[in-house]
Amino acid sequence: MASTSTNPVLSTRALGRATLARQLLLEPASMSAKDAVSHLLGLQAQNTKPPYYALAARLAGFRPEQLSALMESREVARIVTLRSTIHTHTAEDVRILRPLGQAARDRELKIFRAGLDGVDLDRLADLSRALVEEEPRTPKEIREALLVHWPDADPQSLSVAARCLLPLVQVTPRGLWRRSGQVRLTTARTWLHTSDDAEPAIDLDAVVLRYLAAFGPASVKDMQTWCGLTRLRESFERLRPRLLAFQDESGVELFDLPEAPRPDPDTPAPPRFLPEYDNVLLSHADRGRFVSAEAKNRTWKGNQAFSVFLLDGLLAGLWRLEEAKERTTMTIQPFGRTTKSVRAELAEEAERMLGVMAEEAVPFEVGFGVVDV
Known part of the structure; x- marks a missing residue:
């Protein structure tokens, strides 16, 4: 959205330095792996190794065994969330952030709807929940069990539907450092020992503030690109009195936290090696800052x-x-x-x-x- 105000202009280079600082990429940060996963609102984890390399680029004293231990203790977990892609999140953020991706999962489910003709999705969700809570199951085992009830359905569409309808966590050893296994799934409540699968109502304002802390300065459209959820303007407007407003060189309005770092554009930015799909390159509508x-x-x-x-x-x-x-x-x-x-x-x-x-x-x-x- 183009700004009609006289908001201060942040150059592309200034935006890049500001986001690099929040992404812990200007200098290695002295924080724990768990705190970093939380601060960054999760790590892209389409493959098993990228979360480890993402933290190696950002943290002082990081060892991959630290993240692996968090997975084994179930303090972090792998689950489909933002943009309907797999992320590594803290257990707390599994419940907080997964609902943000539901719109993207609903869109994905529509793509496979033709293969689900005659399938009662509520019953599919109930059957899938009982199946994976009995013991973690592979996607193949899930679709084979569901085919018994809907033999004419498309097998892949059945397992996709289960993943889109339920908060399914990939259990260890999947994702452990140099010990990864095949994908096996159970519900978040079972794996993370929460009381139920009921996800809290989305506190968009709180997530907006966390997004800006990790990816700002940013526009409304930037955050929508990051999470796959639309219609976030209302939340930004509600928070406007607490935020600073800027604009980029194209006149797009940007928001930011008053206390967030905005380094001098000439601040040195050392080389950094990032894994495939790193969120720093996927979380803005305009990626020109990087x-x-x-x-x-x-x-x-x-x-x-x-x-x-x-x-x-x-x-x-x-x-x-x-x-x-x-x-x-x-x-x-x-x-x-x-x-x-x-x-x-x-x-x-x-x-x-x-x-x-x-x-x-x-x-x-x-x-x-x-x-x-």
């Missing part, structure tokens, strides 16, 4: 997303990891030409990360290559 026009659409091919790195606060290339018994090799693939000093900075940060993430007793090396996609 992604230049030249770099746009270069981070995936078909349905495959790539791990990326930021240089001076901007998306600047890809990286890939090859892990073998004898050696771990990280290849950095810049989008453009880089100087010797920049390559040295990239190599130093890569070695820091591999020192945290590479398997003990396995040597590692860092090299440079060209983008081959």
Whole structure:
């Protein structure tokens, strides 16, 4: 929405630095893994390793075993939430944030509705709940059990419906560091030992404030992109007296918390290596604060997303990891030409990360290559 006021203008670079500060990407933060997962409102977890790499890029002293232990103790869990994608959330945020994604799951369910002709969705939800609460089940086991009741339905549509209708958590060992297993599902209330599956009414105002703390300054449309929920303008307007208003270089109105960091645009932004689908690149309608026009659409091919790195606060290339018994090799693939000093900075940060993430007793090396996609 274009601003009609004389709100102060924040440059694209200033926006980038502000969000990097909140995303703990300007300098490693001294906070626990659990506190970071909460502050960041969850970590994208379409695959099992990205949450670990996301925290390695952000936290001082992080070890992957810390997040793995939180999963085993059920203080964090993997579940479909924002944008109808899998995230790692704290147990508290599973109940708070999952309802935000229901609109996206409802849209997803409509896509599969043709395969559910004649299926009573309320009964499907009840049957699925009883099934997975008896013991965690794989998606294959869920659809096979449901096919007994609706043999003419599309099998995939049945399991998708169960996932869209119920708060289904992926139980461990799925997602544990270097010990992951196949997807098995049960309800959040069973896995997290809550009294019931009843989710609290969405406190949009509270979530808006948390979103701005992690991703601001931001527009209404930015937050809608982050969570997949529409019609958030009313909440922002209700909070306006508590917020600061800015505008970007295109005149779009942005909101922010008065006390939130907004560093000088010239604040150094060291290289950071991020996993595929990192939320810092997915949580704004206008991604220009991190992604230049030249770099746009270069981070995936078909349905495959790539791990990326930021240089001076901007998306600047890809990286890939090859892990073998004898050696771990990280290849950095810049989008453009880089100087010797920049390559040295990239190599130093890569070695820091591999020192945290590479398997003990396995040597590692860092090299440079060209983008081959």
